[in-house]
Amino acid sequence: MLEAARQAGIRIPTLCHHEALEPYGGCRLCVVDVTRPEWDGWNKLVVACLYPVEDGLIVHTDTERVMETRRVVLDLLLARSPNTPLIRDLAREYGIDRTSYEVNPEPTDCILCGLCTRVCDHIGVSAISAANRGAGREIAPPFMEDAPPDCIGCLACAEVCPTDHITYTQTIGTRTIWGKTFEMLRCPECGRAHITREQAAFEARRNKVPESYFEYCDECKRKKTAGTIRGLSRTG
Numbered sequence: 001m002l003e004a005a006r007q008a009g010i011r012i013p014t015l016c017h018h019e020a021l022e023p024y025g026g027c028r029l030c031v032v033d034v035t036r037p038e039w040d041g042w043n044k045l046v047v048a049c050l051y052p053v054e055d056g057l058i059v060h061t062d063t064e065r066v067m068e069t070r071r072v073v074l075d076l077l078l079a080r081s082p083n084t085p086l087i088r089d090l091a092r093e094y095g096i097d098r099t100s101y102e103v104n105p106e107p108t109d110c111i112l113c114g115l116c117t118r119v120c121d122h123i124g125v126s127a128i129s130a131a132n133r134g135a136g137r138e139i140a141p142p143f144m145e146d147a148p149p150d151c152i153g154c155l156a157c158a159e160v161c162p163t164d165h166i167t168y169t170q171t172i173g174t175r176t177i178w179g180k181t182f183e184m185l186r187c188p189e190c191g192r193a194h195i196t197r198e199q200a201a202f203e204a205r206r207n208k209v210p211e212s213y214f215e216y217c218d219e220c221k222r223k224k225t226a227g228t229i230r231g232l233s234r235t236g
Helices: 002-007 064-080 085-093 115-123 156-160 197-207 218-235
Strands: 031-035 043-047 058-060 129-131 138-140 168-170 174-177 180-186 193-196
Touching: 031 064, 043 064, 064 085, 115 156, 180 197, 193 197
Parallel strands: none
Antiparallel strands: 031 043, 031 058, 129 138, 168 174, 174 180, 180 193
């Protein structure tokens, strides 16, 4: 339903959804009211990212019940992450300037949306996961290790993080993320550091190609391919 609404130009807020990943329904911010003519006025709250589109379904995205439910979610998130710009801006949209709950004594930008762990699982690495329960829940490597041994430094988790909580540093020759430092491979054509050695080895195994395939950066590979095609065209 969320995708159908977006295609129709209807905005439904969400924090845990990404088009490249399976729907999750974790943030509960995309709640909507659904009903049918035969339900005689009865309706129910559902999360739009998980509810399938069906003929005859009537969807209300801004009823008072929907808006109040979203306010509760944002109120709780604002208590957890009072200094996070994305949460503050969303809360203001719903009339919340200050949380009504006790503010987290250790504010964090991690809103536990699960995007980072899900994309890591989707890639097939599973280097990080959710740990603990309740107020102590957090995203961490297995057994709370300082540097997750299975991490390949691909930055997928950092790229999908909606609050930029996952940070990394990079130099010409190295990249550091999750407390783990990786050697970067540099393109012999342009000199750009474009992939970690661990990621190149992982992708080579997964796609059954030689590691030398990742020697050149994508841009230089495209240029080399285009040059080869032009050469073939001239000889043909």
